[in-house]
Amino acid sequence: MEEGLSVGEVAAKTGLTAYTLRWYEQVGLLDPIPRDHAGRRRYRLRDVERLDLLTKMRATGMPVREMLRYIELVRAGTHNRRDRLELLEQHRTTVLRQISELERDLAVIDRKITRYRGYLDAEQTD
Amino acid sequence: MEEGLSVGEVAAKTGLTAYTLRWYEQVGLLDPIPRDHAGRRRYRLRDVERLDLLTKMRATGMPVREMLRYIELVRAGTHNRRDRLELLEQHRTTVLRQISELERDLAVIDRKITRYRGYLDAEQTD
DNA sequence: GCTTGACTTCGAGTGCGCTCCAACTGCGAG
DNA sequence: CTCGCAGTTGGAGCGCACTCGAAGTCAAGC
Incomplete structure (x- = not known):
């Protein structure tokens, strides 16, 4: 059993689609997700925890642009x-x-x- | 003084833009608005009253498609x-x-x- | 060994709800 | 009479947040 969760598992857990998860990563809401030996994403606990917050932000109407501002602060x-x-x-x-x-x-x-x-x-x- | 309100006046009153008001009419949320002798819209009381409801529906997240279903019932x-x-x-x-x-x-x-x-x-x- | 299914990338496409442009018309003020 | 402004039309364009298609890779189960 691999460390971390696959994109499909995280999708099931968060209610986002796998498409959206990859897109979140692409636009910078998620840090680059580590890959297994075959190049597949393995989401760590901290990635999933961030998604917990991000989904609440989205669900309460925060624009992606502003979520990005927040994440950039976190990164800084x-x-x-x-x-x-x-x-x-x-x-x-x-x-x-x-x-x-x-x-x-x-x-x-x-x-x-x-x-x-x-x-x-x-x-x-x- | 003409009967009814111009598109600009209704825009000011409802908070919608004149563009949006014309578009609502075009998609059928509003019945065809009567025109003055120069072809300009004059919104009647009942048009403005309908807009009062429509804007509340929109503001509470009702999709335009469903607002349209409601209006079609009203028309029927x-x-x-x-x-x-x-x-x-x-x-x-x-x-x-x-x-x-x-x-x-x-x-x-x-x-x-x-x-x-x-x-x-x-x-x-x- | 082959199939199945979940994954990969990149870029294009979608749906919603407006929003705007261009070209034109008509009215009122100065 | 001219100016400026508010209105007219049809159709194009936009911003947002995804969503999907195509073509390919990999691993596990029969």
Whole structure:
């Protein structure tokens, strides 16, 4: 048994496709993944851990461009943790705003739903 | 003063661009907008009201394709209000799931934030 | 030894939702 | 009367985030 996970295993684990995993590596979101003797990727724990964070960033709407900014900070060393923190906190604020806008907009749709329910109840009692 | 609003006025009101408004009409999200004697669009109250709903649908992540399905139901008459209601309720469920996923994913990012704060506090006290 | 299937690379293609360009028209202000 | 601006059309283009096709390699199972 080889060390680390294959691209297919990581795909299954993260919910990303193998295509996307290779593309993430290509654009620099992942560091070059080590290969086995046959040239196949073996993802290490730290690669998978990074993907855990990256997928959460994506899922909360962070653009790939900004994820890349973050990763470049990570690569640059530990002296810029304040910058990373700031980036994450900014994103956090964005997501919270996003959530409250969703709630606000959903309320409008809810009113429409209520209206339709009213029509249908009225029909019922005809 | 003409009846109704110009495309620019509606753009300002809805936050959509004039380009997008024309495109919505073109793809069928809006019924053909009446024109003044010079061929310029004059949006009626009902057009703007529909846009109010459409923008909330979009903002909550409904694909244009599905908005179109809804509008086609609206155009088909009042006998399918049950279908419209179902579509809206389904979207409601989707949005609620979306919100809770955002919250769940944000929690992971929050943990990272907490970690960084910890590092920085430790540095501070060095 | 051959097949199957998961992997490799590179570059091209896709779907979505706009966004813009070019060329033109018509209205109101100065 | 001219200028500038807001509008018109049809079709092309764009940015994003993947997604796929083609052609090839390798290893394990029958």
